[in-house]
Structures are given as structure tokens and as C-alpha cells.
Amino acid sequence: MDKRFISFFTHSKDIFFVMDMSGVILHTNPSFRQLFNYTEAELLGINIADICHPADKERRDESVGRLVADKQLIGYQSRVKAKDGCYYSVTWSILLNDDGLIYSTGNPVVGVPAKSGPASDDIVQHTIQSLTEGFIVLDTGWNVLAFNPAFQAMANLDESQIRLSRFTSIESLGLTPRVMDELERSLTNKQALQVQYLNTFCNSWLRMNVYPYHNRLAVFIRDITEIMLQQWVLALEKKVLELNATSRYTLAQTTNELLMGIEGIFPEMICSVLEVDDAQEKLHNLAAPQLPKNYCDAIENLSVGPHVGSCGTAVFHRRQVIVSDIENDFLWADYAGLAKQFGLKACWSTPVISSKGSKVLAVFGIYYNCVREPNDSELQLIGRTVNILRVLIESKRNEENILDQNNRLQSIANISSHELRRPVATILGLVNLFDKDDILNPLNKEIIAHLDTSARELDDVIHSIVEKTLYMRVNEAEIYGEEVKGGR
Template identity: 30%
Template sequence: MNAMHPEHRYRRAAAAGGVGIWDWNLATGEIYLDPVLKEMLGYQDHEIANHLDDWGRLVHPEDAAVVLERAKAHIAGETPLYEIEHRMLHRDGSIRWFLARGSVNRNEQGTAVSMAGTDTDVTERKRGEAALRQAEELNRRIVESTGDCVKILALDGRLIHINPAGLRTLEITDAGKLLNRLIPEFFEGEVRHAAEEAVVRARDGGSGRFQYLMRTAAGTPKWFDAVVTPITDVNGRVVQLLAVSREITERRREEAFRAAQHQVLEMIATGSALPTVLDRLVRLVEDQSDGMLCTVLLLDEDGTTIRHGAAPSLPDDYLHAVDGLSIGPRVGSCGTAMYLGTRVIVTDVLTDPLWADYRDIARRFGLRACWSMPNFSPQRKVLGSFAMYYTEPREPSEEELRLIETAADIARVAIEQQRA
């Protein structure tokens, strides 16, 4: 077998690597162009003259000026190396990207006489970069448009971006307080371990999931379900991680409420003492909202006297002040609700006429809003009431109205069971 000629070996290697050499005579404008360079643009060697003017016509018009400026700067000794990425026009009308690198040769007087270097075809890399930018922009638009809390993480789990919806959910205005922190650092114990594991799984190309409780900047507790997945480049390499946290506070609250509600009903069915059952019921309802204080009042067998049932979060002095009162048309929220047999909503006890005779009591204990729901026996006899208090004036939400109805009904079952 005959050995391959050195020039043929060079040309094969150069063509495979997309690299060609050039040598520019600065005095005459003549430039030696590697035939490999011409082939990369779709031309035979003889079709492009070895002169700067002919080669220069193939430089993309939008890049020609900056290419010349970089070359002049290096020739003038302003830069240590000539280097630039620019576009060239292919024979078929397409555009190719090249990385040009070169350096000048100077004579004994220091005058630049020639400049030689290489051109490397980097079209595929530039296309990949463009595709990645497009993908990143698409991802960013998706991130910005969703209502979930969406975060982009570095491969080590550091937070590098959070969308506006996420900031609003966390009640934060400055993302700088969160950025560059490792996601697991936001948690403790088992949740922290789950977050670390989710990051590892996503980094390995899979997905990780965990749930966590976090307080917002205003102190509001919120539950989230988080899924961490990989973000890949055009070659399928994992470059970043995407963490999407969906708020599930209401779902968790409903699940906890149903479980506790079942526990209260079991207590009733097994004959637990009424004060114990009512205390558990009140605590269950109070857990559904920060700042909510609840009471269960009983209506005595005489049909007029109010008796204390359960109120674990209210002061004893307030309970003593209420116990023994008689129901009537202007006896606060509970006394009026039991008297009228209907729900009573007082948004501000310091201004509502139903509380005219009891404002001093309410003011002393910092109570401002009180909503009360009576409960009835099957014969429509009033058994008592369930009430919600807040320390600021406010109206109930639809959810709170449903909650007070449910609580009043459970209290009814407990009272009926005890009196049966």
C-alpha cells in the first residue's frame, strides 16, 4: 500500500475539521487561500482568485466593516491577535459562520508585512447556540406566563431565576433575597433531604417531586407541590433545572380538615364527653385560618339561657362574662343568632347595634368581628351556636361561611348525642 502524500493527509484532516489556512501579503493585497477554505464555501480552487478583493466579496455585507476594523487594529499593534467570528456567503446562497484567527509578521523595522492565520467553520456550533437561545426564550416565556411559582436552577440547585407569579405567591418584591441560594437551604429536616434528592434526580435526567410548607414574606403559611425536571440543550445534555411549585394550600387544608372531621365524628360515635368533643371541633376549625378564634355556645334546656360549650383560645374572663346571658334580638352575634334562629354576621362589633350592650366586653378582649351560626335539633329546636371571631373588622369569605355551617352541624350532632 502506498503511503498517502503529506499534502493529501493535511487536506483530508483540514476538511474533516473544517479548518483552512490563509496568508495575506499586506503590500500587494494578494492572499493565499487554502483550497479547503474555498471548498467549504462551495467553490473549486480556480473559481476564486487569491486576492483580498475577491475573498472579501464573500464576507457577509453586515460583517465586512467590523472584520476589516479588527484586522486593521491588529496590524496597527492595538491587539495581540486578530480574532473574530463572522459570516460568509456560500455558493448555494446559504450563510456559513467562521472563526478567523491570525497574527502579523513584521520586518526588522517593525513594519507589518503579512498576516497569516486560519478560518474554522463554526456554523453548527452557532446554529446550536441559536437554537438554545430560542429554547431558552421559549422557556422564559412559558415561565413568565404561568400562574405557578416557576424557578430555574443551576445544576447544583442554586436558584438563578424565579417568575413574577412566584414572587407574588411568596409576597416578595425583591428576587435578590432568594437568588443564588441552594434550593434545599430553604427547608429543614425531611423536606430538605427530599429537595436535595429531587435536584439530584433532575440533574441525572429524571424528575424529582416533594411537598413543602413555606411562610410568605407576610407570614402566611402556604403548601406547595414541587416538581424538578431537567432542561436540556439541543444535544440532550442537561444544562439547567426547572422547578415548578404549585400551591396546594387549599387541598392540604381540605384533606386535614376531612381527617380531623372524621376523628371528631368518631369521638361522638364512641361516646366521648361533650366538652372534649366540642374542644376538638373548635381547634379543628381554628386551624383552618390564622387569627381565627372560635366558640361553641349551648342553649340551656330552658330555651333562653346561654351556656359555655368550648372556646380554648378565648380568655376565661370573656367566657364567664358570656355564660348565663339570655338570648335576645340585640345580644351580640350568638345571642341574636339563637334568638332569631338564623345566621348573624357582624363585621365590626364596635359599631354594630347588636353589640351595643356588649362593646366594652369586646373592646376589653380585642374582638372586632363575630359571625355566628345557630344549630337545631330535627324538630327545629335551637341547641346552641358556633361562632368565629377575629381581632380586626372583616367580612367572611364563601369558604368561611361553608366552614361555619359545617362546624355548626357537627356541633349539633355532638349535642344531640349527649342529650339523647
């Protein structure tokens, strides 16, 4: 830190701190520590983001870019958390110095809680300032009379821009005629209401809680995109599980419905599911609603291996494989040209492992037409989808196994009632014809020959029954991942 600043800011009544370009605090003055009630040791080395309000993050990230470009920021406002958990709104003047350090001086905004004990108005003001929801007050001409930092972050405007703008002209809110009609109705009827809508400007869902007071409206605005996505995913899972419970839908049809639902919720996703053969060596297309047919045909019968794109590798290693840039990833060295033909630039693949963990049943793949990595919400979706796919695949295979067993049991019953009875009846009849009084009777020799033939026929029938029974045991064990003990 430049020594010329130390003496001045040590005695300044303004709050002051120095941080590096990554946001790590290097120095604070006594006024800073006194206002927020931290010791110098508690602040030294922590990142400024750790004591700033979460709702200010996006605006803070944008301010860094402006600071790098302009070397200074004047009038930047943020909320800083004191040691007791209270947030103070501060207006900052920020300078990026030639030494690569960031120097910030600030003044608390009037109305934040005082250390000696805030009055009721101060408590209300502090609560509004600390909300992660946007808050604004509007008059009948849709002028913004008051707002909190969360709304400022949502609007992506500085304080002066908001004060000079009418609410209806703030593009980042994506206001629709229906929303404005609802606000007008609340103002006219003096009735509180709630309205939610898709903000097409930033592709997010917003919910407004509107409260009229005299000729003004107090409006709380919340981003509910995550809530809406969770509701849609739950509804999709319910629908798919209900379809799976009916015999009218095949596994491929049900899986296709699941993937189409996901692509409807996340329009940029291109989903696919490849089944893995019993030998765990080859992949076969099960469902891929949006993938080009020519691409699906090209990867049909794809081998499992340690460097076979995302899907083949995920099955080989039995773990998730995230490839954010197909063109420059060694796993796609042999397949990048194919992906490029169809504009596929990223692929995330996750194996669907059986409930007993013995086999990989399938692999769930997500493609993108741009280079990108998954965020936390997408990783959660992938995990849920893999669980649903496991249920779909195992339940359908169980159904097929039960049907096959029923057919085999019916076959065994038919063998027992017809093919088994015939040689037994023949043997019994021949035994009755055997001349016990005259062992040397020539007829006995023929009877013994017929008995031998019938006994061999009976042995073949019994062998067939044992084989069918053993197959049922083996097939069931494979489905549940168990070891078959014993044999014929």
C-alpha cells in the same frame, strides 16, 4: 380621553388601551383588538381583570398602589386572554394621567403564540406562560434562568429583581434547609421528586415538583394551602365523629375536641359553642377552649334577643350574624366594653338548627383579636362545623333520650310486676271472701271498703304508668320536632 392621544394611538403598531381607576376599559386601539381578536364593542365597558390571568391578580392589585404613588409603571408584565382562550404575555408602560384615567401601551413578550399557528416551541412557551403554577429553571448555582408570570407573582418581585437574585435569596418563598437538600439531591441523582413545606414567610403551604435535565432543574411550584386545610378538616371531623360514637366522651368533651382542632388549623380563631335552653330564651356555655374563663362566666345564661351581641342575635333571628368590628356595631352596644376587656374585636355567630328545623340547638361563635370579616374558606368551614355540631348534639340527645326511655320502661316493668300485682291480688282475694249467699253479712261491708281502697291504689298505679308513657312520647317528639297528638 385626551384627544391628543387618539390619532397617534389609533395608527400605532403598539397595543394600547385606556381604563378608569376601577379597571373598566374605555378605549382600545386597532392593534390591541387585532392581537386579542376582540371587537371594540366586546371590550368596551368590561373590566380589565376579566381578561387577565387569575394568577396575576395579587400582583395587579399591588401595582395599582404603586401607580397611584408614582403616576407611572414601566416594564410591568401581565397575561391577557385572547378571544380564543390563549394567554399572551405583555410588557406594559402605564401612565396615570391628570384626568384620572390610566393609559397603557404594551408589547407582546417574544415566544407567545402567533395567530398564524405556533410552532412546538411556541406552544410549550405559551403553556408555561399560562400556568397558574409557578415555573422556574435553575442552574447548579441556584441562579434563576427562566420563570413564568405565576412565579413572578408568587415571588412578589419584578422581572429585573428576579434575574438579579439567586433562588435561595428569594425571601417570599420561605425556603428551608430541607427543601434545598431535596433540590440538591434531585440535581445530584438526576431524579425527579416532589417536596412540600410550610412557607413561614407568608404562612402558606407550597408543593414543588422538581425535574432534573442535564445540569439544570425545572421546578413547578404550587400553593396547596387550601388542599392541606381541607385534608386537616376532614381528619378532624373523622376523629370527632369517632369520639362521639363512644360513650366515654360527653357532648361537652367532644365539642371541646372539635373546637381545639379548628383552632389548631386556624390559629387566629377563638371558638365557642353556647347551648340554647328548651325555652329558646337563654344561652349556656358548652365549650370554649381559648376564651378566658371570666368572659365565659360573664356571658353564662345570656338572654336571646334581637340586639344581644352576635350569639344572642343569631339565635333570635335563626340566621348567621357577622360582626367584623365589635366596638362599633350596635348589636354589641351593651357588651362591647366586656369584649374590649379581653381584646375581642370581631365575632361571627351561626345558629345550629335542629334537623327538623324546629329549634335552635346551639350557636357556634368565632372571635378574633382584630377587626375582620370572613373569607370564602372560613365561611365554608363554618358551614361544615355547624353541620358537625348538629350531628353531635342530636346524637348525644338521642342517646340520653334512649337511656331515659330504657330507665322508664324498666320502671314501668317494675310497676307492672310488683305495684300492679299487689292491689290486683288484694281485689281478687277480697272478691273470694265476699258472702254472696248472705248479702247482709256485716263482713261484706268491710270487704267493699277494702275493695274501694285497693281500686284507688290500682288507679294510681295505672295513672303513673300512663304518665311515664306520655312523657316518653313528648320527649321523643321534642327531639325530632314533631307534634304530639292525643294524650292520656
